[in-house]
Amino acid sequence: MSSPSPGSTSVGTGVSDRMPLPALNKAGHVAHCVRCLDGLPASLVEMDASRMAIAFYCLSTLDVTSMAERQISPTDRKSWKEWIWDQYAEGGFHSGPFVSVSGSDTAHPSRGGAGVVASAATAPHLIMTYCALLALAVLRDDYALLNRAALKCMVGACQDADGGFETMPGAGDADLRMTYCAFVVCALLGDWSCIDLPRALSYIQRCRTYEGGYGQTPLGESLGGPTYCALAALHLVPADHACAPQARLQRAEWHATVRWLLHMQAEALAPVGGGGFAGRTNKLADACYGFWCGAALAILGAGDLLDAHALGAFLAQCQYKFGGISKAPGEHPDPYHTYLSIAAAAIISPDPAWGLQPLDPLINATPETARWAKEHVSAAPPEPKR
Amino acid sequence: MADDTTEHVLYAERPEWSDVVPIPQYENIQPLAPIFYTPEYKDATDYFRGIVKTGEKSLRVLQLTETIIRLNPAHYSAWQYRYETLIVISAPLEPELVLTNALTKASPKTYQVWHHRQLLLTALRDPMPELAFNEEVLKADAKNYHTWSHRQWVLAHFDQAELWAGELPFVERLLNEDVRNNSAWHHRFFVSFENGSKGGTGEGADEAVRRELAFVKGKIALAPNNASAWNYLRGALNHTHLPYSTQAAFVELYVVDAVDADADRVLDLENPPPSQGAQLPCLAAIEFMADVHEARGKEGISEAVKLWRSLAHTHDTIRKRYWEFRIRDAVANTSVA
Ligand SMILES: [Zn+2]
Numbered sequence: 001m002s003s004p005s006p007g008s009t010s011v012g013t014g015v016s017d018r019m020p021l022p023a024l025n026k027a028g029h030v031a032h033c034v035r036c037l038d039g040l041p042a043s044l045v046e047m048d049a050s051r052m053a054i055a056f057y058c059l060s061t062l063d064v065t066s067m068a069e070r071q072i073s074p075t076d077r078k079s080w081k082e083w084i085w086d087q088y089a090e091g092g093f094h095s096g097p098f099v100s101v102s103g104s105d106t107a108h109p110s111r112g113g114a115g116v117v118a119s120a121a122t123a124p125h126l127i128m129t130y131c132a133l134l135a136l137a138v139l140r141d142d143y144a145l146l147n148r149a150a151l152k153c154m155v156g157a158c159q160d161a162d163g164g165f166e167t168m169p170g171a172g173d174a175d176l177r178m179t180y181c182a183f184v185v186c187a188l189l190g191d192w193s194c195i196d197l198p199r200a201l202s203y204i205q206r207c208r209t210y211e212g213g214y215g216q217t218p219l220g221e222s223l224g225g226p227t228y229c230a231l232a233a234l235h236l237v238p239a240d241h242a243c244a245p246q247a248r249l250q251r252a253e254w255h256a257t258v259r260w261l262l263h264m265q266a267e268a269l270a271p272v273g274g275g276g277f278a279g280r281t282n283k284l285a286d287a288c289y290g291f292w293c294g295a296a297l298a299i300l301g302a303g304d305l306l307d308a309h310a311l312g313a314f315l316a317q318c319q320y321k322f323g324g325i326s327k328a329p330g331e332h333p334d335p336y337h338t339y340l341s342i343a344a345a346a347i348i349s350p351d352p353a354w355g356l357q358p359l360d361p362l363i364n365a366t367p368e369t370a371r372w373a374k375e376h377v378s379a380a381p382p383e384p385k386r
Numbered sequence: 387m388a389d390d391t392t393e394h395v396l397y398a399e400r401p402e403w404s405d406v407v408p409i410p411q412y413e414n415i416q417p418l419a420p421i422f423y424t425p426e427y428k429d430a431t432d433y434f435r436g437i438v439k440t441g442e443k444s445l446r447v448l449q450l451t452e453t454i455i456r457l458n459p460a461h462y463s464a465w466q467y468r469y470e471t472l473i474v475i476s477a478p479l480e481p482e483l484v485l486t487n488a489l490t491k492a493s494p495k496t497y498q499v500w501h502h503r504q505l506l507l508t509a510l511r512d513p514m515p516e517l518a519f520n521e522e523v524l525k526a527d528a529k530n531y532h533t534w535s536h537r538q539w540v541l542a543h544f545d546q547a548e549l550w551a552g553e554l555p556f557v558e559r560l561l562n563e564d565v566r567n568n569s570a571w572h573h574r575f576f577v578s579f580e581n582g583s584k585g586g587t588g589e590g591a592d593e594a595v596r597r598e599l600a601f602v603k604g605k606i607a608l609a610p611n612n613a614s615a616w617n618y619l620r621g622a623l624n625h626t627h628l629p630y631s632t633q634a635a636f637v638e639l640y641v642v643d644a645v646d647a648d649a650d651r652v653l654d655l656e657n658p659p660p661s662q663g664a665q666l667p668c669l670a671a672i673e674f675m676a677d678v679h680e681a682r683g684k685e686g687i688s689e690a691v692k693l694w695r696s697l698a699h700t701h702d703t704i705r706k707r708y709w710e711f712r713i714r715d716a717v718a719n720t721s722v723a
Binding site for chain 1 (some may be wrong): 404409411413414415416417418419420421422423424431436438439457458460461462464466467496497499501502504505517529531534535538539541566567568569571572573575579591600611613614617618620621622624625687699702703704705706707708711
C-alpha cells in the first residue's frame with residue numbers, strides 16, 4: 001500500500017537525557033476494554049447510539065496490544081462476529097439492535113422483518129459501518145455475508161449534493177467524519193466508482209481554514225479530529241487514481257497544516273496538559289488529540305517532528321490506576337480515549353518498552369488487520385452454492 | 387420537563403398505548419457492549435420499535451420520542467422518526483422549537499439536538515431570534531463547537547443583511563470576555579473575510595483588511611502571547627496576499643526581551659507596543675519575524691536561522707525538531723534557488 005512513511009521510531013537528540021517514561025499498563029487497559037465489551041452501566045445509555053464504535057475501540061485496543069489472540073476465546077470470536085452481522089442491514093451497519101424491529105422471531109434481523117414500513121430512522125449508519133468492518137477485520141472475519149453491491153449503494157446514497165457524506169442517506173448532517181468513513185470503505189473495496197470523488201474532494205477543500213487545519217464542516221473552526229479525517233481521506237485516494245493530484249496538499253498548504261498541528265502540542269512544562277495535544281488553538285490538551293494530530297502528522301510524513309517523549313509522558317499520566325486511559329490526568333477512563341491513546345503511542349512509539357504493534361495511520365488499524373480488511377472486503381463473494 | 391418531575395408511568399402501563407405491540411430489543415447470547423438499561427428506557431424503546439414497525443406517525447409518537455430523547459439525547463433514530471412525524475401530521479413547529487430550546491440547553495454537546503434545530507429553522511424560516519438564543523447558549527460554554535457551527539450555518543444559510551449586521555459587535559463582546567477564545571476569532575474571520583464579506587456589511591475588501599489588521603494588532607498589544615490572535619493576523623495577511631514584511635515594524639516590538647520602559651517615542655497607532663508587564667519575548671513574534679526573513683531569500687536566511695535556533699533551544703523547546711526542520715528546509719531551498 002502507498003501509506004506515507006510515519007515518522008515512527010526515531011529518537012531525537014536530547015531525548016536520552018530525559019526521564020524514562022512510566023510503564024504502559026497494557027494489562028489494565030485491556031481489562032478495561034474487556035469489561036466494557038461485557039457490559040456498560042445504565043448511566044452510559046447515550047452509548048446506545050454508538051455501541052459499534054465501542055466495540056471497534058475495545059477490539060482494536062486488544063489488537064494493538066497484541067492481546068487479541070490471547071484474550072478472545074474461539075466462542076467469543078464466533079458470537080461477537082455474529083452480533084456484528086446481526087446489525088447488518090441494507091448494505092451497512094447499525095450501532096446496535098436498538099432500532100431493529102424484526103425482533104428475535106426472524107432468525108436474522110439483517111434480513112428485515114416482513115411488513116416493516118420504510119423510515120430513515122432504521123437506515124444503516126456510515127460511521128458504524130466503518131467501525132463494524134474494522135471490528136470484523138480484528139476478528140478475522142471472512143465477510144462472506146457482505147453484499148458489496150449493496151454496500152457501495154449505501155455509501156453512494158450517503159453523499160449529498162454538496163459532496164459531503166451524511167450519517168444515513170438523506171439525513172442532511174454531513175461532516176468530515178463521514179467523508180473519512182466513506183473513503184475507507186472505498187479503499188477497502190478497492191472501488192471508488194460509487195462516490196463522486198471530485199465533489200467529495202472539493203468538500204474537503206472547503207473545510208480548510210485560515211489556521212491550516214480543517215473544520216468539521218465547511219464553515220467550522222480548525223479542529224484535530226476533522227483534520228485527521230481530511231488528511232487520511234485525501235491520502236487514501238490511490239496514487240494512480242485520476243483524482244490523485246487534487247487529493248494531495250500543495251506545498252504551502254502542507255507547511256501551514258504541519259505548523260498548525262505541531263502548535264497543538266502543549267509545552268512540556270505547561271501547568272496542565274504539558275506534552276499533550278489540544279484539538280484547537282488555546283484549548284487544553286486531551287489524550288485523543290495525541291492520535292488525531294499525531295496520526296495526521298504521520299500521514300503528512302512529519303511524524304518525527306513532534307516531541308514523542310513529551311506526548312508519551314502526557315499519555316502515561318492519563319492512565320487510570322485501575323486500567324483504561326482518560327482524556328486528561330485524574331479523569332475517568334473510557335474506551336475512546338483508551339484506544340486512541342494507545343493508537344497514538346503505536347504511531348509515535350515514545351518508548352520501545354511499551355511494546356505496541358505498529359499502526360496504519362490511514363485505516364486506523366494494525367498493518368496486519370488493515371491488510372486483512374483490504375484483502376477480504378474487496379474479494380468477490382464466493383459463488384453461491386445451490 | 388414532565389418526565390423529570392412527575393412519577394414516570396411506563397408505556398406498558400398506559401391504557402392509551404395498549405394497542406401497540408412492544409418489540410423487545412433482540413440480542414444474541416453474547417452481545418458486544420450491552421447496556422444495562424433502566425426499566426424506563428427499555429420500556430420506551432420497546433414501544434418505539436413497535437411504532438416504527440407499524441409506521442405509525444401520530445401525536446402520541448411525539449410524546450414517546452420525547453421520552454426517549456430525554457433519556458438518551460443521542461438516540462438518532464428517535465430524533466429522525468420524530469421529525470418525520472412532525473412533518474407528516476403537520477404539527478405546528480413553533481412549540482417544537484420551544485421544546486428544542488430546552489433540550490439544546492440540557493444537551494448542548496449532542497449532534498442530534500443541533501441537527502433537529504437546523505431542520506426546524508429551515509422549515510420555519512425565522513432566523514433572527516436564533517442568533518440571540520445562540521448567544522445565550524454560548525454564555526454557558528463559549529467554546530462549544532456545535533453552538534458555533536450552528537451560528538455559522540444560520541448566517542450562511544439565510545444570508546440576510548440584518549443577520550450579518552450584528553456579528554462584529556457580537557464577536558467583540560465575546561473577545562472582551564476572553565481574548566483567547568479561538569472560536570470567536572475563527573468566527574470573526576468568517577464574518578470579515580469569508581461569507582460575511584459578501585453579506586450585509588457592503589464594504590470593500592481593502593477596508594475590511596485595514597480594519598481587521600488594526601483590530602488584531604490592538605488585541606495582540608493587550609495580550610501578546612495569544613496564539614489565536616497571531617493565527618488571525620497570519621490568516622488575514624494570507625487571505626489578502628499581503629506579505630508578512632508589511633507588519634515587521636509592529637512585530638519587531640514583540641521580539642525584544644522586555645517592554646521598553648522609558649519609551650518616550652511618539653505613540654504609533656499603526657503599531658501598538660506591548661502593554662506594560664507583557665511577557666516578552668513573544669514566541670509567535672519570533673516565529674513571525676523568522677518567516678519575514680525567510681521570505682527575503684538569501685539575504686534573510688541567516689537572520690531567520692538565528693531566530694529559529696532561539697526557539698529550538700530556548701523559547702519553544704517542545705517544537706525543537708520542528709524549528710530544526712525549518713532551518714534545514716530553508717537552507718535547502720535557498721541553496722537551490
Ligand atoms: Zn478527547
